[in-house]
Amino acid sequence: MFIMTSETPTSYSIVAESKPSEVVRVCDEVLAKLKEKGFGKDDMFAVHLTLEEAFLNAVKHGNKMDPDKTVKVDYSVSQDKLEISVTDQGPGFKPDNVDDPRFGENLFKPGGRGLLLMNSYMDMVKYNEQGNSVYMVRYKEKPLQRRKSSVLDEDKD
Amino acid sequence: MADIKPRISVEYASNAVIVGFTDEKILEDKDINALQESIMSVIEQSEKINLILDFKNVKFLSSAVLGLLIRISKRIYESEGHLRLCNINPKIYEIFKITRLTKTFDIYKDIESATEDLP
Numbered sequence: 001m002f003i004m005t006s007e008t009p010t011s012y013s014i015v016a017e018s019k020p021s022e023v024v025r026v027c028d029e030v031l032a033k034l035k036e037k038g039f040g041k042d043d044m045f046a047v048h049l050t051l052e053e054a055f056l057n058a059v060k061h062g063n064k065m066d067p068d069k070t071v072k073v074d075y076s077v078s079q080d081k082l083e084i085s086v087t088d089q090g091p092g093f094k095p096d097n098v099d100d101p102r103f104g105e106n107l108f109k110p111g112g113r114g115l116l117l118m119n120s121y122m123d124m125v126k127y128n129e130q131g132n133s134v135y136m137v138r139y140k141e142k143p144l145q146r147r148k149s150s151v152l153d154e155d156k157d
Numbered sequence: 158m159a160d161i162k163p164r165i166s167v168e169y170a171s172n173a174v175i176v177g178f179t180d181e182k183i184l185e186d187k188d189i190n191a192l193q194e195s196i197m198s199v200i201e202q203s204e205k206i207n208l209i210l211d212f213k214n215v216k217f218l219s220s221a222v223l224g225l226l227i228r229i230s231k232r233i234y235e236s237e238g239h240l241r242l243c244n245i246n247p248k249i250y251e252i253f254k255i256t257r258l259t260k261t262f263d264i265y266k267d268i269e270s271a272t273e274d275l276p
Contacts (some may be wrong), residue, residue: 020185045217045248052219102257108231110224115255116218120255 009078016055016071017087018063023055026073028086033077039140047082053114054086054134060086062132076090083125085135092131125152165195170273172275173207173241174199175268189221190275206238207275211268213244216250223256230262239263243271 014029016022027048034044055071063069066089075084101112119125124137166177175197175236183189200206210226233240243265245253253259267270 042248048217049219049252056219056221107257107261108227110227111220113220113223116256117252129247 002118007016009076009083011074013075016073018059018065018067018069018097019072020056020059022059023052024106026055027051030073032081033075037077037079037140039082043082043138043140047084049085050118050121050136050138051086053118054136055111057148058086058090058101058118058132061093062090064090079140081137083135083137086131087133090132092128094131095127159161165192167197167199169216169271170272173205173209173272174203174274175209176212176213177211178215181214183215183219183222192229193225196262197232200232200236200238203238205236206233208233208238208239208240209229209243209265209268209271210266211244212249213261216246217251218249220256223252225259226258226262241271241275244268 010033012029012033014026016026029049031044031048031153032157034047039047051073055073058071059065063071072087073084074087075082095115098115099112100105101109101116101129106112118134118136121138122136123139124135126135127133128135164179166179168177176196178192180188182194191208194207200208208229210229230240235246241263245264249263250259253262253264
């Protein structure tokens with residue numbers, strides 16, 4: 001028997017200092033909430049990876065480690081999905097202007113893989129117009145094959 | 158605050174140096190910098206090093222660690238050595254595939270296969 005359940009997602013907000021070490025506290029808090037809602041290991045791995053990339057981008061590239069600036073993490077968790085946004089107080093950036101690290105000489109550059117990983121592990125990634133806030137969604141227990149078929153096709157070329 | 162540095166294990170085989178990451182996850186810049194210093198000092202001890210990086214203990218990594226691996230591979234390439242990675246768990250391997258670094262790095266199943274055919 002299929003039982004429909006209705007649930008209002010619970011929303012939370014974290015304001016963190018602009019230092020990389022804050023990523024541990026932020027990730028621990030969000031992952032604990034996901035665990036409470038029964039998200040699996042794959043989801044936890046994906047959210048951990050993505051949140052770390054987004055938070056460190058906000059601290060380093062957005063706020064440029066300015067101690068007077070903060071990073072705000074707003075998120076809500078329901079039985080089937082996590083919605084999360086990471087907002088810094090920097091001028092913003094244009095994600096379309098970031099080179100794809102998978103091709104040409106970019107493949108041999110040390111940086112530029114964070115956005116690719118965020119796009120790969122989340123079901124939705126959107127930036128605000130200013131480019132200082134990223135909104136991401138991860139649905140629970142959705143197989144990666146359906147999420148990004150290109151990942152599995154990668155070895156064919 | 159306790160200063161916990163990431164550690165590596167270093168083992169000298171007949172034709173290669175095997176460096177293992179002993180931490181499950183490497184998060185902060187200072188940890189990555191410390192790790193880079195440790196590995197670079199191992200590389201500089203040999204003229205044309207055959208370096209095998211053992212990921213057996215690694216359960217999580219970020220794009221910053223991928224950057225570290227690229228820097229290590231460049232240094233080894235410049236000194237005409239060889240770099241091989243091994244014991245990468247499926248979740249971590251997926252990160253290498255997504256970023257196409259499977260095409261940049263020589264990845265082996267385990268230490269035994271990684272040490273075969275090295276000059």
